[in-house]
Amino acid sequence: MSAPRPIRTFFSEVPDGADPFELLGLSAQPCDDDAVRAALDQRLARLAQHPQAHSPDADEVRLVLHVACAQLLDPLLRREILADRAARAQRTDASPVVRLPTASSIELAALHAIASSGGWNETARRRVAALLHAEQIPLATLPSIISAVGARVARERHDAASGARYGAIPALDARAARSLQQRHRARLFTKWVLLGAFVLSIGSIALLSMMLIDSYQRSVAYEQEGERRAEAEQVESGTAAMPQEESALTPVAEKASPAGTASKQAGERQRARSADGLIAPAPTELAATPIEIDPNSRAWLDAATVLLEKEPFASQTDEARLQRVGRLARLNQAAAYVWDAAADPRDLLISLDPAPSRIQAAASPVDDPATFTAPGVPPDGTLALELLEVRRGKQLDSQAFRGRRYGHLKLGPVDCDVAADSALFGSPHELRLIAARIVLDQSSNPAMIHALLEALPRAPKSDSTSELVMRVTEQSVPSIDDPSWRATCRRMLLERLAMLLGEVWSSELDALAGWIAQSYDAQARGYKPGMSSGSTVSTPAGTLPEAPAARLFDRWMREIGGLRSAPGDLEKITRIRQKREARLALARGPMQRFAAQQVSCAEALALLVAIETPSLAADVERVTSEALAIRARAMRVIEQMEIAEHTISRLWRIRLSREPERREQS
């Protein structure tokens, strides 16, 4: 079920696809500016008396009314809208044809919105989205409309310099170029150049140009299609027009060729990849989907359904759980991109493929901690025997020992045990030095660090011990006079051992940490065009997601701060911050610290959605409290992470669908 259209909630008499005249309740006749302004005032006054006058939907409708007013205050555009309306009525009488958006009017209104918002920013994005919503144009066409606006501005800029208008449109065929010339020539000098200069002056052209590059083909195809349809209608007088039902199912971009064909193929490719775990809102689908939720959101919601409802929670290994955390984090990154109105659908192609799985092949038998305490396996023990013989009085053949190098092989646990013993308290002194060198050669061998750890309680409190620990762990050691010296040396060796064992046996955790860090970082930064190119490049293993999660929390808090808050919101904000501090104080280690940040992000997002859409607050509260109660009882940190990330995905589903979550979905 989709949300009711806001405009119909407040003005039930306004028909679907209403033009600015209908939105303002004006008859389709020439009128002056005063009449337009009076109509706007009348509409706003009526809106103010509505029970939902203070809802976000009401704000959206106000925006739409203002945009309609702005359109009608432009005499040129007013005439064009009247002409479009007359033509539409004529077409409706003649034969049922698909209604294509009147690109020029939408683009003009979009440019008005952008210009009046101070450039392409969050406000402009919302205004244009509201405009499209009111015009019942899929939000997915936003990129092409903005691109078209940018294209005009850029062309004007180029033409002003070269003196050859339209010469900078290489992909356009001659007929289309002529059509475009005829269509736009009259107003380009007066309107676009002036407004374009304004947009240029506020620095928006860079962003618009970036978008233009990616969607240029689509915007050209869109223009061509409009011209061709107009020509065909003129020639065939409506007899060859496509039946409305069929047309409605045919994507606009698909009808346009050759770019439309290419777009269709791309869409099919993307759909195919979708089955392999990619979120792929194909452009062709986006343009055709007759729903109120914008197609990018719909594509995301479909992907979310798979991840949120089809994958089991219970009876999973830690590794499987963590893989799921990674995929959910990616899904949430895509949601954030959709929310941030990613201009290019390609930017939403975010890989959900699992990160590299456990790398056991790299582990050698001597890395297995189970062998550290097991009886030795020959040839392990050969070096140990030589060292022990010397300690029992056998003549030390220092030349023979010094000639050997151990860095290229991994000694076994028995050899490591005796070498570490000998390095710390072996005798004679020269044997200690030789053994110390062996220890340093093996400082990346977990068995050697284990051996040092076991030998340390019996080691003398000396500078040589300090130096050995310092060189093996590559960290500074407190002075031997420091009361914490023994404990610190032991802790450092323990952390070194865990690091080496983790690299061999749990490297997938670091890969997933980097993966999750990337998703959180992308969400914290917010969408910028072209970001997708970086989103599929894995971050270095070991990159921790803790800091990006903290930044994302700050982002949600900033956005909450920018909204009109209700009584009690401040208390909720304080409580979220306090719980976050408490969690961080209780957390030990990077995984627990991330889990603390992550669940705080979930709470902050929940509050943000609840404040944004008060009608959904109860549902958001239910989803969050239920899930976090389960999380609070989880005994394993990865389970906590999975529950929190899953909750974030559910919150995104509510935010993007603008609907309460169905009970069975949870």
Added chain:
Amino acid sequence: MTGSWCVAVLSAVLSASPSETQTGPIPALRDRLAALSPDDPMGYFLLAEEVMHEMQGDRGLQLARTLFVLASVTDRRSSVPQGLTAGAALALASISSSDDERQWLLALIEPGSPRRPARVDDALQEEASLNAAEALSFARAGDAVALHERLRSDDVYRTLRRLGDEGASAIDLLERASDRAPCAACRNRRIIKSQIADTSDDVYTLCPICLGNPGPAYALRQYRETLAVEALLLGAQGESWSAHDWLSSGRAALEPDLDVLPEHFGVDPDRVRWNDDPISEDPLDGVWIR
């Protein structure tokens, strides 16, 4: 209101820790337990304090914990809460044997500024923690002599008990290691000496029994557990997720959420009435019912 309760309870807790209190039966304990009602959360609280101070042993402590939790639960559900939760959490912290649990309890009532509870014996505690970590090391190495030396003091076991379940499994491991005899062939020297026939020359060979490694063979899971306990004792955390996983065994941090309180202490928040066993002489023989 809450603040005054905190102060009152804190001073009561500080003035008399369980180890210093008198022992002895609590008058009419059976009747007082039976009289408890969710309409009077203070009744649970006052009886909990009395039990905490007057009754020794695990059963007494368990009853005190349950009563404090029920005091908190019933008070929070009350139409006119008296702010007993803060006092209950402080009292529970005072009888907690785990540093983590104590810190968590304090975070429940003071979420804005959670802190590790200050202790006068921090230095001693660090020494005891190190001794416990080294005892585990001796156990892994099969050095029963050194292990016995460490276990002479109660510090090691007391310290490990503070760690909860992880500590309990470590104690079990230490007890088994301390009973273990050294290698029968080499006495844990790793090598054995023998004489070459017809000569007086000694020759050393690796021990044929332990092959140079006299320690007990631990399974991977056991080995990880000992590392995780050492990490808890020494505050080792690891810089990466993989390292942290080895040092924490994937354990989750406690959530600073009052709703978790009953479950953490194994208390059913809906069973708030005491139903004693009329046949038993022991007033603590009974069950909590709805």
